[in-house]
Amino acid sequence: xxxxxxxxxxxxxxxxxxxxxxxxxxxxxxxxxxxxxxxxxxxxxxxxxxxxxxxxxxxxxxxxxxxxxxxxxxxxxxxxxxxxxxxxxxxxxxxxxxxxxxxxxxxxxxxxxxxxxxxxxxxxxxxxxxxxxxxxxxxxxxxxxxxxxxxxxxxxxxxxxxxxxxxxxxxxxxxxxxxxxxxxxxxxxxxxxxxxxxxxxxxxxxxxxxxxxxxxxxxxxxxxxxxxxxxxxxxxxxxxxxxxxxxxxxxxxxxxxxxxxxxxxxxxxxxxxxxxxxxxxxxxxxxxxxxxxxxxxxxxxxxxxxxxxxxxxxxxxxxxxxxxxxxxxxxxxxxxxxxxxxxxxxxxxxxxxxxxxxxxxxxxxxxxxxxxxxxxxxxxxxxxxxxxxxxxxxxxxxxxxxxxxxxxxxxxxxxxxxxxxxxxxxxxxxxxxxxxxxxxxxxxxxxxxxxxxxxxxxxxxxxxxxxxxxxxxxxxxxxxxxxxxxxxxxxxxxxxxxxxxxxxxxxxxx
Ligand code: GLN
Numbered sequence: 001x002x003x004x005x006x007x008x009x010x011x012x013x014x015x016x017x018x019x020x021x022x023x024x025x026x027x028x029x030x031x032x033x034x035x036x037x038x039x040x041x042x043x044x045x046x047x048x049x050x051x052x053x054x055x056x057x058x059x060x061x062x063x064x065x066x067x068x069x070x071x072x073x074x075x076x077x078x079x080x081x082x083x084x085x086x087x088x089x090x091x092x093x094x095x096x097x098x099x100x101x102x103x104x105x106x107x108x109x110x111x112x113x114x115x116x117x118x119x120x121x122x123x124x125x126x127x128x129x130x131x132x133x134x135x136x137x138x139x140x141x142x143x144x145x146x147x148x149x150x151x152x153x154x155x156x157x158x159x160x161x162x163x164x165x166x167x168x169x170x171x172x173x174x175x176x177x178x179x180x181x182x183x184x185x186x187x188x189x190x191x192x193x194x195x196x197x198x199x200x201x202x203x204x205x206x207x208x209x210x211x212x213x214x215x216x217x218x219x220x221x222x223x224x225x226x227x228x229x230x231x232x233x234x235x236x237x238x239x240x241x242x243x244x245x246x247x248x249x250x251x252x253x254x255x256x257x258x259x260x261x262x263x264x265x266x267x268x269x270x271x272x273x274x275x276x277x278x279x280x281x282x283x284x285x286x287x288x289x290x291x292x293x294x295x296x297x298x299x300x301x302x303x304x305x306x307x308x309x310x311x312x313x314x315x316x317x318x319x320x321x322x323x324x325x326x327x328x329x330x331x332x333x334x335x336x337x338x339x340x341x342x343x344x345x346x347x348x349x350x351x352x353x354x355x356x357x358x359x360x361x362x363x364x365x366x367x368x369x370x371x372x373x374x375x376x377x378x379x380x381x382x383x384x385x386x387x388x389x390x391x392x393x394x395x396x397x398x399x400x401x402x403x404x405x406x407x408x409x410x411x412x413x414x415x416x417x418x419x420x421x422x423x424x425x426x427x428x429x430x431x432x433x434x435x436x437x438x439x440x441x442x443x444x445x446x447x448x449x450x451x452x453x454x455x456x457x458x459x460x461x462x463x464x465x466x467x468x469x470x471x472x473x474x475x476x477x478x479x480x481x482x483x484x485x486x487x488x489x490x491x492x493x494x495x496x497x498x499x500x501x502x503x504x505x506x507x508x509x510x
Contacts, residue, residue, distance in 0.1 A: 152166060213240065231267060
């Protein structure tokens with residue numbers, strides 16, 4: 001919780017994370033909270049402005065979600081977006097009805113001279129997505145902008161209540177950013193003080209205060225979140241942080257070495273390297289079912305981590321790289337209660353390990369975590385790595401997992417990734433890797449018949465990983481990769497390229 005920021009109350013719009021990010025990009029801290037927050041709880045945040053998000057409900061329905069009426073009397077400027085505007089109208093005595101036809105897509109906005117529209121050109125494009133419309137504005141409100149068929153923006157300048165029927169947060173709304181900027185600076189008088197440099201400094205102080213001279217342990221995977229988390233905590237408490245790195249035998253080529261070099265040697269962190277390859281692979285012997293693989297690996301991981309943690313006497317805190325989207329996902333807007341469900345971090349460590357939790361990244365979006373990492377001096381290459389799944393290569397080796405399979409796949413994968421870097425394609429791809437298929441086919445090498453396995457190259461472009469397009473590489477590039485893999489990796493005699501999108505396929509193979 002931070003004071004003097006913007007609070008966004010969540011009515012379930014698919015864009016509510018975007019609103020939060022837009023405000024932060026402007027240098028002001030913003031937080032998404034459930035719409036049913038109590039006035040007392042809200043007061044603790046001392047917000048300088050409130051944004052009511054859009055949402056799927058209609059305000060005239062019986063159980064329509066509403067904010068507590070006292071929030072309207074707190075004297076804080078409020079900007080309602082779509083459902084949020086309709087709610088402001090409804091709760092202030094105006095009327096909202098279902099329209100004859102829905103308005104979805106682009107519209108041209110006629111604006112009047114108003115602080116909310118400072119530097120907003122007339123006739124610019126805005127993005128609409130609604131069925132309901134305002135048929136009577138409440139007393140005190142006036143129309144401040146219009147499109148062809150709706151009351152597009154309204155204001156009560158006395159109370160500082162504003163409503164936009166369109167979505168300023170999406171990029172299709174040409175001057176939407178400007179309107180959000182006008183609201184937070186001209187109307188709410190926010191200060192620009194949200195930067196990763198400030199955040200790092202503040203958080204380091206807070207960690208010192210919270211932890212004192214107690215000890216902290218952290219499961220370091222080499223991924224962005226756990227790495228940034230580790231470096232941040234290390235800056236705060238130095239050797240009182242111990243990281244545990246578990247080599248499952250299912251990691252990428254040289255992963256362990258790279259992590260030890262970067263974080264152990266370069267950053268001088270205490271890292272316990274646990275070589276658990278045999279344990280994991282023995283356990284996976286004969287297992288072909290993807291879900292069973294995941295369960296076994298998750299279970300083993302917890303066991304190994306627990307054993308190591310127990311050896312380390314006196315650790316009080318468990319640090320985790322939980323980030324804001326994980327937290328937001330667990331805000332249940334339909335629960336009706338005010339509690340935010342606790343999130344189980346992706347690493348899969350259960351709450352019951354008996355530690356106090358330290359989650360210094362839980363307010364940050366992924367791109368903010370990366371910026372923070374750069375701020376802390378972590379090499380760009382480590383920060384902009386593609387995501388890597390917890391079960392590792394086990395879900396990229398279709399069917400049974402063995403050490404020779406993992407070794408083959410590691411080599412093929414490393415060649416693919418190296419060539420992506422060589423051709424300046426790595427950063428243009430959201431996730432790329434090789435998979436191993438459990439089949440054999442005939443080939444010929446040096447006049448000798450081969451009967452070996454194929455690898456499949458998978459590369460996708462996506463902004464949110466919910467949907468994804470396969471990345472269309474040039475034939476030249478694919479040929480370079482295919483030639484290198486078949487030449488350099490014994491056991492592979494064929495290379496496929498996966499041209500399936502998500503959906504219908506998933507990004508990973510199992
Ligand atoms: N459900 C409301 C409508 O249809 C609000 C939609 C929204 O917020 N996008 O008008």
